[in-house]
Amino acid sequence: MNEPKQALLSADLKVINIGLELFADSLAAQAVDVVRVDWKPPLELEPELERILDDLL
């Protein structure tokens, strides 16, 4: 039961960082390989602006 968790701790870390760069920067500074995914939560727009953008974009 604990084997996978132990393996995780003993193996080299492979990290995917989604969003905030701060976490990736911190790991990179400790020589951990990080794949960075540029993402942020979608902006919540007023419904009227959503409709306008759907028409214009």
Place this chain on the structure above:
Amino acid sequence: MNNRAELRSLIETANQTVLKTFQDSRPVWFDVRPAIEALPGMTRDTILHAGPPIEWSRMCEPQRSGVICAALFEGLADSESEAVAKIEAGDICLAPCHEHGAVGGMAGITSASSALAMVRDEASGAVGCSQLYQGPRGQLRSRDDYDREAARQWRWLAEVLGPVLQAAVRASGGIDVKHITAKALQMGDECHNRNSAASALLLMEILPWALRARMDPASLRDSLAYLTGAEQFSLCVSMAAAKATADAASGVPHSTIVTTLSRNGTDFGIRVSGLGDTWFTAPANEVDGLLFSAEWNADDTVPDMGDSAIMETVGLGGHVQAAAPVLQQFVGGSFQRAVQLTEEMRQITVGALQDYRIPNLDFAPAPAATDIRHVVRTGTTPIIDTAIAHRKGGVIGAGQTRAPLDCFKKALRAFFDTYVPATEP
């Protein structure tokens, strides 16, 4: 094709027209003249300011004191109280620099005798002007000291530096600003907050012509001493060039591209090519940055101010942050952040400037032509590199800020109302 698809197609075509105007622009510095001669619609009793239009009662302190200084300097009033009375009565007219073919850094105060750099976009014929004024530093002890020093500088610019530069620039036959900008980007400038390379290059261009001009030796000596120490001087010329470019790109029907980004220390204002001269405003943001002395703190500063965001308008400054990572020191940033900011700007622009390359990004072209649709869709607004003004006047720091999203939302609603008839479903 349905109406919406047709409109989208018209927008894409119009935006490519604006982008091409940015790309094809060939700004040349051709003259220096007093504002009364250089600017359309300028009068002896008009005082121009940076940013969107603003009532006297809402003006921030540096602009108010600058306007009063200019009124006294131009002989429009004999005392501060008389100047204020004339402004309130409308006998002294206040107007944005932008509405008279000009731009002004920081408070942007420009009056009839202000010496202006004049730059023509040879591709379109549009002319942009910018005051030469750099302003005293903010370390002067009192408002009176500051005002006296400002008036002394204004007089010197109008009577000494202006005529020397006028003679040199006219003798040169015109100085190619695009060439200087492209080179400066290769040398660590982003041409808004960092102008060390462009100012040196500009001085090299001016120097031989200034020496040949038959100016009196004292004026020449003082002017060259000033230019040698004025690391940000080229910004005046770059801003005039950017203004000419932006004005050439204005008024293209159906275009959603921003042609003005500007601030008056109270409001941030934008204009959009397809919406003509209409301003869309929102409260100006505070500037995140470094103050040059420990004697100041955030309470001493005013929010974002100046017409210098004309540089971001045409795809320089914050848009090419990766070209000048050294500026990240003002905001505790990093090289990676500088790169990220330029990549962010690519998400809200519709193209790039092939003549302006960023060495740190494998010579990728500068992202340009900011689209209000992409700004609202992503929530990412232009990053603005800027100086920080003391509320009593003077530059006391530098850093970065963002254009407020609300300007873009207002512009988008207005665009829809303008181009989609109310009768359409």
